[in-house]
Amino acid sequence: MTPHVFQNHWQSHWQNHWAQALLDPAGAPPPGVARQAGTAPDRRFAVYRNNVMVSLTGALAARFPAVKRIVGDEFFDSAARAFASKNPPRSPLMMTYGEEFPDFIARLDAASAVPYLADVARLEAARTRAYHADDAAPLTAADLAGVSQETLFDLRFVLHPSLELVASRFPVVTIWAMNAGDLELAEITDWSGETALIVRPALDVEVRRPPPGAAAFLASLAAGDRLGDAAAAALAQSADFDLAVNLAALFSGGLAIDAAAAKDDPQ
Amino acid sequence: MTTKTEITAATLAGALATALTLVSASAEMGGEKADKEKCYGVSLKGQNDCAAGAGTSCAGSSKVDYDGSIWKYVPKGTCTTIKTPNGVGSLKAVKS
Structure with missing residues (x-):
């Protein structure tokens, strides 16, 4: 194994740990996160983790305002957090985030009282795609x-x-x-x-x-x-x-x- | 195929001719939409059509009123006449 390959392997291993830790509020900070002084690393990492979650749920709220209005802030926030923790973004373009959110809502037991919610989400997702289409x-x-x-x-x-x-x-x-x-x-x-x-x-x-x-x-x-x-x-x-x-x-x-x-x- | 007997070339041609008349009639009645332009620095927070910048995810997501890096569609020719507390709107992004 050349040093180059070894480094790539180590890097992706470390990145996986980091990515998992970011989305798991109950988990420990990734290995290697240390402090020189001040607040404990787990509390510092929690700030970072919270920023990630808030930006992802914020992107969903921006894309699905009617869904949010139908179910209310509290329900939407918990559904958005549940979605974001399982569906990290695959693109840095936040306007495309949440393509799978309508299907996620369709499978959500808690949303069974509003069976039309997934279709409203599909409509809202299509609106964003139309906005950014050629x-x-x-x-x-x-x-x-x-x-x-x-x-x-x-x-x-x-x-x-x-x-x-x-x-x-x-x-x-x-x-x-x-x-x-x-x-x-x-x-x-x-x-x-x-x-x-x-x-x-x-x-x-x-x-x-x-x-x-x-x-x-x-x-x-x-x-x-x-x-x-x-x-x-x-x-x-x-x-x-x-x-x-x-x-x-x-x-x-x-x-x-x-x-x-x-x-x-x-x- | 049975559908071909229902929808004949003559039916289609008749429908198309009527459609062309309908379209030109609606255009004459002013049915065409006025052009719009992107106007920077005039949008209230959360009312932008699209946002350029860190920390936003585009339409409807701006956090500050009259942000110069964020635009909103306005009728063409009106952008630079829109007055805000920071001056008039701009057709180009404004650094704040």
């Missing part, structure tokens, strides 16, 4: 003016890179909007499921609630289906689906960035 110029209606009638059925759209759909068996958009300050808090009487459409065509992230047919249409287009098949899927979901209105929304909402006719299935 910019792209939306497709305009004029771009399609030259497409021939024969190729229309086979047209495949490329949707905006920020676009995501969050389907829920709960009224997730209504619940989110009420807890994000977009809607007055009120009793929800219609508990039918909603699909959230999250997109950032320009500078602002938008959250919309497409009706079932429109949601199926977008999901089909997002999956790379042909326009004709997507329209059929939407009609199968809802007989009220209006293709003209939804195509217009696709352009005016900046939801698509490109379109090309291709007979073959992608892949």
Whole structure:
């Protein structure tokens, strides 16, 4: 074993100890932490450990404000600490921290009284991703003016890179909007499921609630289906689906960035 | 395939033509969004659209009012007219 390899081995061993100690409030400080004078090393290390936890839970609170509002500060803080101690960040970019938080909430027994909470978290996570997604110029209606009638059925759209759909068996958009300050808090009487459409065509992230047919249409287009098949899927979901209105929304909402006719299935 | 009989090329072409009319109508009615610009130094704490700097995790996370390193989207052309206790907004980050 060369000295270089030995050092790397020692270093990663030491780093693992350090990383584990950081996230375990009951654990001892990592080996090698000593003091020259003043406060005992375990108390000093506890300050450092607390800073790490506070910054991670703070990042979650910044990304999931509606979830926090629904469950309250105390519940959110304990859920965020439980999550952070098991899911250390893998990137220094704190805006991406908490990708697994919605799934964590879904498995959380304590949150079973609010079964819609995980979907609200999914919506909020998608909003941050949309915010940081690539910019792209939306497709305009004029771009399609030259497409021939024969190729229309086979047209495949490329949707905006920020676009995501969050389907829920709960009224997730209504619940989110009420807890994000977009809607007055009120009793929800219609508990039918909603699909959230999250997109950032320009500078602002938008959250919309497409009706079932429109949601199926977008999901089909997002999956790379042909326009004709997507329209059929939407009609199968809802007989009220209006293709003209939804195509217009696709352009005016900046939801698509490109379109090309291709007979073959992608892949 | 049965769907092909329901959705014909003529149906699609008709829908697309109607859609083009709808889009141009909404554009004429002023449906286009005004452009926005990033404006530094005007955001109240917690109200920023994005934060550049140590100790913050971006949107909504700034800790200080009117922090010069932090920006908020404002309608284009209005940034340098926004008055704060530290002067007007800036299109570039301000060192405090």
